[in-house]
Amino acid sequence: MKIGILGYGNLGRGVESAVRQNPDMELTAILTRRDPSTIKPRTEGVKVYSVNDVAKLKDDIDVLVLCGGSATDLPEQTPEYAKYFNVIDSFDTHARIPEHFANVDKAAKDNGHVALISCGWDPGMFSIMRLYGASILPEGNDYTFWGKGVSQGHSDAIRRVKGVKNGKQYTIPVDEALEKVRAGENPTLTTRQKHVRECFVVAEEGADLAQIEHDIKTMPNYFDEYDTTVHFITEEEFNANHAGIPHGGFVFRTGVTGFEKENKHVVEYSLKLDSNPEFTSSVILAFARAIDRLSKEGQTGCKTVFDIAPAYLSPLSGEELRAHML
């Protein structure tokens, strides 16, 4: 399988790295909107192309991984590149998924390609877990918790506060809430009861720390509905301890069965990830394998993770899977 990457940020580099762990894949092209000479891939022999050269690459890429952002890049890029290639993205603006799906589906069908949108872990693996859980235990409740992990959006928001030189925000599930869900108590949880927010801030010299803390904690939409802690640290400590992009979370399904609904069941799926973009990339490549196969079977149009049978993700044959993994 020939993999192409469009966009060489954290996610693009994650895909580049993950390709090396999949012997049936090779990275054949990196596409960029920047000047290609400014990009130095870590994989020897991989060529970097301008997005303007896309038409030349039709035979060099089986699946193009779109590594742009959901706000403005992907709504344009995924339908556009589905004209030329099988494509996969990690579009994560939940409310706009139906519209994005429709646009990508039309472009993919009109041009005989397969596309898969909203791949990764949420949306992605967490969505699959919510679907399995609700299908197996129809009378029950769903709970999704995120963290402990870095929220890019909240970290950006901190850095826009006056007097802040650098900052990072961790979203952390509240242990007490996790334990109640895990015990099958089916609690009703407010936003504040589910997650806390912990901020590590490097202040500019002479900045008013009390004012920074107040500005962060009262910021509407981002922090005002949460219990937030602000730690002021030095730039050295920031670089030493907060350079990574860890994340993770939990999906629960709790439900009842039995003639009297007398039996409780708790299903829990959790992720602890040292690198959010690298794990996301790894999920994307497994699904890229699936859409390459669907394309070779003659399918077209837009898919989501819900539409992919698990066997399509594995390099192993059906016989091997049944003999060793079932």
Next chain:
Amino acid sequence: MKIGILGYGNLGRGVESAVRQNPDMELTAILTRRDPSTIKPRTEGVKVYSVNDVAKLKDDIDVLVLCGGSATDLPEQTPEYAKYFNVIDSFDTHARIPEHFANVDKAAKDNGHVALISCGWDPGMFSIMRLYGASILPEGNDYTFWGKGVSQGHSDAIRRVKGVKNGKQYTIPVDEALEKVRAGENPTLTTRQKHVRECFVVAEEGADLAQIEHDIKTMPNYFDEYDTTVHFITEEEFNANHAGIPHGGFVFRTGVTGFEKENKHVVEYSLKLDSNPEFTSSVILAFARAIDRLSKEGQTGCKTVFDIAPAYLSPLSGEELRAHML
């Protein structure tokens, strides 16, 4: 969807109960090898038939759930009934799955039906988790733990010991092993380090308790490779506290990503089930929905849980799933 049940034991009653939780399903027939008049279904209006009447029921059942045992029932029954119906079973003799698959596949294809074998939670949901984990993190390790839960086979073994009136055996994962896996330490674990076995025994009057304990703990294949605890309790305590059939377990995938393989990831899926047969039945019905759909699409042959796209398990449409679950 018209559901039929063959075999009215714990699993069959679990299916009967679970059908009531799925508004798109109804239970239309219970088939039995016994005298039908000896079976009293809990669902009003459901008819009980002898297996000899199977040919009459072709139009009354969309999917027949085979609720027999894996040792002798299912190897015969699943291929046999795949001649008449779409069928689903919970065949769990891992080593014989390829042979069972081949037999069922032939019968299903020859007669235009869809079959699904080895459904439940292990094999079943745990298999799916192992497959997702290995596909996403190709450089990593799998761990499966079972329990805390009742092992039917080990409980039967206890009850065959001289002087034992009644007994139940719980398989329990070792906390220390779970914690090492969860921490991403990739431990190599012996049988003894993964699980302990706890037995609750009601002895016959005047029995030699020390001898019973010795006979259990040294029993080859069942107990000799494990740390086993034996508790002697009264019949009253047994009935009060050990009547249920709880089970559960854990599937982990731990792996690394990054150019230097510097980032660790831990994926954990766990089940805590008050009733093993009722949860198994609930999984089976979700997959029964899938095979009914595949059959209506014109597919034939034998499938496993690996071959079923998650969307097929849900009563919701693709649009609804994308809008609310992705």
